[in-house]
Amino acid sequence: MLEIFIFALVMMYSPGPxxxxxLxxxxxxxxxxxxxxxxxxGAAMCLLFLATGYLGSSFMTGVLQGVAALIGGAYIAYLAVKIIKASFSSQHADRTPQNLTFVSGFLMQLTNPKAMVAVLPIVTVQFPQxxxxxxxxLLMSVFLGAMAGGAPASYFVAGHRLKQAVLNPTIMRWLQRVMGVTLLALALQFLYNGYLLLS
Structure with missing residues:
Protein backbone atom coordinates (compact mmCIF):
# COMPACT_ATOMS: atom_id res chain seq x y z
CA MET A 1 0.00 0.00 0.00
CA LEU A 2 3.00 2.28 0.52
CA GLU A 3 3.55 2.29 -3.27
CA ILE A 4 0.13 3.90 -3.74
CA PHE A 5 1.02 6.82 -1.48
CA ILE A 6 4.50 7.29 -2.96
CA PHE A 7 3.13 7.33 -6.52
CA ALA A 8 0.30 9.68 -5.53
CA LEU A 9 2.71 11.98 -3.70
CA VAL A 10 5.03 12.27 -6.70
CA MET A 11 2.20 12.80 -9.18
CA MET A 12 0.20 15.26 -7.09
CA TYR A 13 3.06 17.36 -5.74
CA SER A 14 4.96 17.79 -9.02
CA PRO A 15 4.52 21.17 -10.75
CA GLY A 16 1.37 21.50 -12.81
CA PRO A 17 -1.18 24.22 -13.59
CA LEU A 23 2.18 29.12 -5.74
CA GLY A 42 -9.05 17.75 -3.36
CA ALA A 43 -12.79 17.20 -3.84
CA ALA A 44 -12.33 16.65 -7.58
CA MET A 45 -9.58 14.09 -7.00
CA CYS A 46 -11.70 12.31 -4.40
CA LEU A 47 -14.57 12.13 -6.91
CA LEU A 48 -12.26 10.81 -9.65
CA PHE A 49 -10.90 8.11 -7.33
CA LEU A 50 -14.42 7.14 -6.24
CA ALA A 51 -15.81 7.05 -9.78
CA THR A 52 -12.95 5.05 -11.26
CA GLY A 53 -12.66 2.88 -8.16
CA TYR A 54 -16.30 1.81 -8.11
CA LEU A 55 -17.29 2.06 -11.76
CA GLY A 56 -13.98 0.85 -13.16
CA SER A 57 -11.70 2.56 -15.62
CA SER A 58 -13.78 1.38 -18.60
CA PHE A 59 -16.05 4.45 -18.41
CA MET A 60 -13.04 6.76 -18.92
CA THR A 61 -12.75 6.26 -22.67
CA GLY A 62 -10.28 8.01 -24.94
CA VAL A 63 -13.06 10.27 -26.21
CA LEU A 64 -14.04 11.31 -22.69
CA GLN A 65 -10.39 11.97 -21.83
CA GLY A 66 -10.08 14.03 -25.02
CA VAL A 67 -13.12 16.14 -24.15
CA ALA A 68 -11.80 16.67 -20.62
CA ALA A 69 -8.41 17.72 -22.03
CA LEU A 70 -10.04 20.24 -24.39
CA ILE A 71 -12.19 21.75 -21.63
CA GLY A 72 -9.26 21.84 -19.21
CA GLY A 73 -6.97 23.38 -21.83
CA ALA A 74 -9.51 26.08 -22.65
CA TYR A 75 -9.99 26.95 -18.98
CA ILE A 76 -6.25 27.08 -18.29
CA ALA A 77 -5.77 29.29 -21.37
CA TYR A 78 -8.48 31.63 -20.03
CA LEU A 79 -6.67 31.93 -16.70
CA ALA A 80 -3.33 32.45 -18.48
CA VAL A 81 -4.72 35.33 -20.54
CA LYS A 82 -6.18 36.96 -17.40
CA ILE A 83 -2.81 36.73 -15.64
CA ILE A 84 -0.93 38.16 -18.62
CA LYS A 85 -3.45 41.01 -19.00
CA ALA A 86 -3.21 41.81 -15.29
CA SER A 87 0.59 42.11 -15.59
CA PHE A 88 0.17 45.10 -17.94
CA SER A 89 -2.19 46.92 -15.60
CA SER A 90 -0.34 48.75 -12.84
CA GLN A 91 -3.26 48.65 -10.42
CA HIS A 92 -3.70 44.88 -10.71
CA ALA A 93 -0.10 43.83 -11.30
CA ASP A 94 0.18 42.35 -7.84
CA ARG A 95 -3.00 40.30 -7.95
CA THR A 96 -4.02 36.92 -9.24
CA PRO A 97 -7.34 36.37 -11.02
CA GLN A 98 -10.21 36.69 -8.55
CA ASN A 99 -11.79 33.38 -9.50
CA LEU A 100 -9.68 31.01 -7.40
CA THR A 101 -12.79 29.55 -5.80
CA PHE A 102 -13.77 26.05 -4.69
CA VAL A 103 -15.71 25.56 -7.95
CA SER A 104 -12.84 26.73 -10.16
CA GLY A 105 -10.40 24.41 -8.35
CA PHE A 106 -12.89 21.54 -8.65
CA LEU A 107 -13.51 22.08 -12.38
CA MET A 108 -9.88 22.71 -13.20
CA GLN A 109 -8.75 19.50 -11.51
CA LEU A 110 -11.66 17.48 -12.87
CA THR A 111 -10.66 18.43 -16.44
CA ASN A 112 -6.92 18.23 -15.82
CA PRO A 113 -5.44 15.32 -17.84
CA LYS A 114 -2.66 15.05 -15.23
CA ALA A 115 -5.34 14.06 -12.71
CA MET A 116 -6.38 11.03 -14.74
CA VAL A 117 -2.72 10.12 -15.30
CA ALA A 118 -2.46 9.90 -11.51
CA VAL A 119 -5.81 8.20 -10.88
CA LEU A 120 -5.91 5.43 -13.50
CA PRO A 121 -2.67 3.58 -12.56
CA ILE A 122 -3.57 3.73 -8.89
CA VAL A 123 -7.11 2.43 -9.36
CA THR A 124 -6.48 -0.12 -12.11
CA VAL A 125 -3.11 -1.52 -10.97
CA GLN A 126 -2.26 -0.55 -7.40
CA PHE A 127 -5.72 -0.87 -5.80
CA PRO A 128 -6.14 -4.51 -6.95
CA GLN A 129 -2.56 -5.38 -5.90
CA LEU A 138 -14.12 5.08 -0.23
CA LEU A 139 -11.56 5.52 2.57
CA MET A 140 -8.60 5.56 0.16
CA SER A 141 -10.39 7.98 -2.17
CA VAL A 142 -11.04 10.42 0.67
CA PHE A 143 -7.46 10.15 1.92
CA LEU A 144 -5.95 10.52 -1.58
CA GLY A 145 -8.31 13.44 -2.27
CA ALA A 146 -7.05 15.14 0.88
CA MET A 147 -3.47 14.54 -0.28
CA ALA A 148 -4.36 16.11 -3.63
CA GLY A 149 -5.79 19.20 -1.93
CA GLY A 150 -2.64 19.41 0.18
CA ALA A 151 -0.45 19.73 -2.92
CA PRO A 152 -1.66 23.16 -4.08
CA ALA A 153 -2.01 24.23 -0.43
CA SER A 154 1.70 23.50 0.15
CA TYR A 155 2.57 25.47 -3.01
CA PHE A 156 0.42 28.35 -1.74
CA VAL A 157 2.21 28.35 1.63
CA ALA A 158 5.61 28.22 -0.11
CA GLY A 159 4.60 31.18 -2.31
CA HIS A 160 3.32 33.06 0.73
CA ARG A 161 6.72 32.61 2.40
CA LEU A 162 8.56 33.76 -0.76
CA LYS A 163 6.52 36.91 -1.26
CA GLN A 164 8.99 39.08 0.66
CA ALA A 165 11.59 38.30 -2.00
CA VAL A 166 9.41 39.51 -4.86
CA LEU A 167 7.53 42.54 -3.52
CA ASN A 168 9.02 44.76 -6.22
CA PRO A 169 6.13 45.59 -8.65
CA THR A 170 8.38 45.16 -11.69
CA ILE A 171 9.39 41.68 -10.55
CA MET A 172 5.73 40.86 -9.88
CA ARG A 173 4.69 41.97 -13.37
CA TRP A 174 7.38 39.81 -14.99
CA LEU A 175 6.54 36.90 -12.72
CA GLN A 176 2.90 37.19 -13.83
CA ARG A 177 3.95 37.23 -17.48
CA VAL A 178 6.16 34.18 -17.08
CA MET A 179 3.40 32.40 -15.18
CA GLY A 180 0.82 33.34 -17.79
CA VAL A 181 2.98 32.15 -20.68
CA THR A 182 3.75 28.90 -18.83
CA LEU A 183 0.05 28.28 -18.24
CA LEU A 184 -0.67 29.10 -21.87
CA ALA A 185 1.92 26.54 -22.98
CA LEU A 186 0.30 23.94 -20.70
CA ALA A 187 -3.13 24.83 -22.08
CA LEU A 188 -1.90 24.35 -25.65
CA GLN A 189 -0.44 20.98 -24.67
CA PHE A 190 -3.79 19.93 -23.14
CA LEU A 191 -5.67 21.11 -26.24
CA TYR A 192 -3.28 19.22 -28.50
CA ASN A 193 -3.59 16.05 -26.42
CA GLY A 194 -7.37 16.41 -26.49
CA TYR A 195 -7.29 16.77 -30.27
CA LEU A 196 -5.16 13.63 -30.58
CA LEU A 197 -7.50 11.65 -28.33
CA LEU A 198 -10.54 12.72 -30.34
CA SER A 199 -9.03 12.13 -33.80
Whole structure:
Protein backbone atom coordinates (compact mmCIF):
# COMPACT_ATOMS: atom_id res chain seq x y z
CA MET A 1 0.00 0.00 0.00
CA LEU A 2 3.00 2.28 0.52
CA GLU A 3 3.55 2.29 -3.27
CA ILE A 4 0.13 3.90 -3.74
CA PHE A 5 1.02 6.82 -1.48
CA ILE A 6 4.50 7.29 -2.96
CA PHE A 7 3.13 7.33 -6.52
CA ALA A 8 0.30 9.68 -5.53
CA LEU A 9 2.71 11.98 -3.70
CA VAL A 10 5.03 12.27 -6.70
CA MET A 11 2.20 12.80 -9.18
CA MET A 12 0.20 15.26 -7.09
CA TYR A 13 3.06 17.36 -5.74
CA SER A 14 4.96 17.79 -9.02
CA PRO A 15 4.52 21.17 -10.75
CA GLY A 16 1.37 21.50 -12.81
CA PRO A 17 -1.18 24.22 -13.59
CA UNK A 18 -3.08 23.83 -10.30
CA UNK A 19 0.05 23.84 -8.15
CA UNK A 20 1.60 26.74 -10.09
CA UNK A 21 -1.56 28.86 -9.72
CA UNK A 22 -1.50 28.19 -5.98
CA LEU A 23 2.18 29.12 -5.74
CA UNK A 24 1.51 32.34 -7.60
CA UNK A 25 -1.49 33.08 -5.37
CA UNK A 26 0.79 32.79 -2.35
CA UNK A 27 3.45 35.04 -3.85
CA UNK A 28 0.80 37.57 -4.91
CA UNK A 29 -0.59 37.80 -1.39
CA UNK A 30 -3.95 36.58 -2.65
CA UNK A 31 -4.91 35.67 0.87
CA UNK A 32 -5.97 32.50 2.61
CA UNK A 33 -9.12 32.44 0.44
CA UNK A 34 -6.98 30.48 -2.03
CA UNK A 35 -7.34 27.47 0.25
CA UNK A 36 -10.94 27.07 -0.99
CA UNK A 37 -9.39 26.53 -4.47
CA UNK A 38 -7.19 23.81 -2.94
CA UNK A 39 -10.25 22.22 -1.31
CA UNK A 40 -11.95 22.12 -4.72
CA UNK A 41 -8.90 20.33 -6.15
CA GLY A 42 -9.05 17.75 -3.36
CA ALA A 43 -12.79 17.20 -3.84
CA ALA A 44 -12.33 16.65 -7.58
CA MET A 45 -9.58 14.09 -7.00
CA CYS A 46 -11.70 12.31 -4.40
CA LEU A 47 -14.57 12.13 -6.91
CA LEU A 48 -12.26 10.81 -9.65
CA PHE A 49 -10.90 8.11 -7.33
CA LEU A 50 -14.42 7.14 -6.24
CA ALA A 51 -15.81 7.05 -9.78
CA THR A 52 -12.95 5.05 -11.26
CA GLY A 53 -12.66 2.88 -8.16
CA TYR A 54 -16.30 1.81 -8.11
CA LEU A 55 -17.29 2.06 -11.76
CA GLY A 56 -13.98 0.85 -13.16
CA SER A 57 -11.70 2.56 -15.62
CA SER A 58 -13.78 1.38 -18.60
CA PHE A 59 -16.05 4.45 -18.41
CA MET A 60 -13.04 6.76 -18.92
CA THR A 61 -12.75 6.26 -22.67
CA GLY A 62 -10.28 8.01 -24.94
CA VAL A 63 -13.06 10.27 -26.21
CA LEU A 64 -14.04 11.31 -22.69
CA GLN A 65 -10.39 11.97 -21.83
CA GLY A 66 -10.08 14.03 -25.02
CA VAL A 67 -13.12 16.14 -24.15
CA ALA A 68 -11.80 16.67 -20.62
CA ALA A 69 -8.41 17.72 -22.03
CA LEU A 70 -10.04 20.24 -24.39
CA ILE A 71 -12.19 21.75 -21.63
CA GLY A 72 -9.26 21.84 -19.21
CA GLY A 73 -6.97 23.38 -21.83
CA ALA A 74 -9.51 26.08 -22.65
CA TYR A 75 -9.99 26.95 -18.98
CA ILE A 76 -6.25 27.08 -18.29
CA ALA A 77 -5.77 29.29 -21.37
CA TYR A 78 -8.48 31.63 -20.03
CA LEU A 79 -6.67 31.93 -16.70
CA ALA A 80 -3.33 32.45 -18.48
CA VAL A 81 -4.72 35.33 -20.54
CA LYS A 82 -6.18 36.96 -17.40
CA ILE A 83 -2.81 36.73 -15.64
CA ILE A 84 -0.93 38.16 -18.62
CA LYS A 85 -3.45 41.01 -19.00
CA ALA A 86 -3.21 41.81 -15.29
CA SER A 87 0.59 42.11 -15.59
CA PHE A 88 0.17 45.10 -17.94
CA SER A 89 -2.19 46.92 -15.60
CA SER A 90 -0.34 48.75 -12.84
CA GLN A 91 -3.26 48.65 -10.42
CA HIS A 92 -3.70 44.88 -10.71
CA ALA A 93 -0.10 43.83 -11.30
CA ASP A 94 0.18 42.35 -7.84
CA ARG A 95 -3.00 40.30 -7.95
CA THR A 96 -4.02 36.92 -9.24
CA PRO A 97 -7.34 36.37 -11.02
CA GLN A 98 -10.21 36.69 -8.55
CA ASN A 99 -11.79 33.38 -9.50
CA LEU A 100 -9.68 31.01 -7.40
CA THR A 101 -12.79 29.55 -5.80
CA PHE A 102 -13.77 26.05 -4.69
CA VAL A 103 -15.71 25.56 -7.95
CA SER A 104 -12.84 26.73 -10.16
CA GLY A 105 -10.40 24.41 -8.35
CA PHE A 106 -12.89 21.54 -8.65
CA LEU A 107 -13.51 22.08 -12.38
CA MET A 108 -9.88 22.71 -13.20
CA GLN A 109 -8.75 19.50 -11.51
CA LEU A 110 -11.66 17.48 -12.87
CA THR A 111 -10.66 18.43 -16.44
CA ASN A 112 -6.92 18.23 -15.82
CA PRO A 113 -5.44 15.32 -17.84
CA LYS A 114 -2.66 15.05 -15.23
CA ALA A 115 -5.34 14.06 -12.71
CA MET A 116 -6.38 11.03 -14.74
CA VAL A 117 -2.72 10.12 -15.30
CA ALA A 118 -2.46 9.90 -11.51
CA VAL A 119 -5.81 8.20 -10.88
CA LEU A 120 -5.91 5.43 -13.50
CA PRO A 121 -2.67 3.58 -12.56
CA ILE A 122 -3.57 3.73 -8.89
CA VAL A 123 -7.11 2.43 -9.36
CA THR A 124 -6.48 -0.12 -12.11
CA VAL A 125 -3.11 -1.52 -10.97
CA GLN A 126 -2.26 -0.55 -7.40
CA PHE A 127 -5.72 -0.87 -5.80
CA PRO A 128 -6.14 -4.51 -6.95
CA GLN A 129 -2.56 -5.38 -5.90
CA UNK A 130 -3.18 -3.94 -2.43
CA UNK A 131 -6.63 -5.61 -2.30
CA UNK A 132 -8.38 -2.25 -1.95
CA UNK A 133 -12.09 -2.92 -2.51
CA UNK A 134 -15.50 -2.15 -1.05
CA UNK A 135 -15.40 0.36 1.79
CA UNK A 136 -11.61 0.66 1.46
CA UNK A 137 -12.10 2.34 -1.95
CA LEU A 138 -14.12 5.08 -0.23
CA LEU A 139 -11.56 5.52 2.57
CA MET A 140 -8.60 5.56 0.16
CA SER A 141 -10.39 7.98 -2.17
CA VAL A 142 -11.04 10.42 0.67
CA PHE A 143 -7.46 10.15 1.92
CA LEU A 144 -5.95 10.52 -1.58
CA GLY A 145 -8.31 13.44 -2.27
CA ALA A 146 -7.05 15.14 0.88
CA MET A 147 -3.47 14.54 -0.28
CA ALA A 148 -4.36 16.11 -3.63
CA GLY A 149 -5.79 19.20 -1.93
CA GLY A 150 -2.64 19.41 0.18
CA ALA A 151 -0.45 19.73 -2.92
CA PRO A 152 -1.66 23.16 -4.08
CA ALA A 153 -2.01 24.23 -0.43
CA SER A 154 1.70 23.50 0.15
CA TYR A 155 2.57 25.47 -3.01
CA PHE A 156 0.42 28.35 -1.74
CA VAL A 157 2.21 28.35 1.63
CA ALA A 158 5.61 28.22 -0.11
CA GLY A 159 4.60 31.18 -2.31
CA HIS A 160 3.32 33.06 0.73
CA ARG A 161 6.72 32.61 2.40
CA LEU A 162 8.56 33.76 -0.76
CA LYS A 163 6.52 36.91 -1.26
CA GLN A 164 8.99 39.08 0.66
CA ALA A 165 11.59 38.30 -2.00
CA VAL A 166 9.41 39.51 -4.86
CA LEU A 167 7.53 42.54 -3.52
CA ASN A 168 9.02 44.76 -6.22
CA PRO A 169 6.13 45.59 -8.65
CA THR A 170 8.38 45.16 -11.69
CA ILE A 171 9.39 41.68 -10.55
CA MET A 172 5.73 40.86 -9.88
CA ARG A 173 4.69 41.97 -13.37
CA TRP A 174 7.38 39.81 -14.99
CA LEU A 175 6.54 36.90 -12.72
CA GLN A 176 2.90 37.19 -13.83
CA ARG A 177 3.95 37.23 -17.48
CA VAL A 178 6.16 34.18 -17.08
CA MET A 179 3.40 32.40 -15.18
CA GLY A 180 0.82 33.34 -17.79
CA VAL A 181 2.98 32.15 -20.68
CA THR A 182 3.75 28.90 -18.83
CA LEU A 183 0.05 28.28 -18.24
CA LEU A 184 -0.67 29.10 -21.87
CA ALA A 185 1.92 26.54 -22.98
CA LEU A 186 0.30 23.94 -20.70
CA ALA A 187 -3.13 24.83 -22.08
CA LEU A 188 -1.90 24.35 -25.65
CA GLN A 189 -0.44 20.98 -24.67
CA PHE A 190 -3.79 19.93 -23.14
CA LEU A 191 -5.67 21.11 -26.24
CA TYR A 192 -3.28 19.22 -28.50
CA ASN A 193 -3.59 16.05 -26.42
CA GLY A 194 -7.37 16.41 -26.49
CA TYR A 195 -7.29 16.77 -30.27
CA LEU A 196 -5.16 13.63 -30.58
CA LEU A 197 -7.50 11.65 -28.33
CA LEU A 198 -10.54 12.72 -30.34
CA SER A 199 -9.03 12.13 -33.80
Missing amino acids: VNMLS FAGVSDYGWRALRFCAGV AQVEGLMI
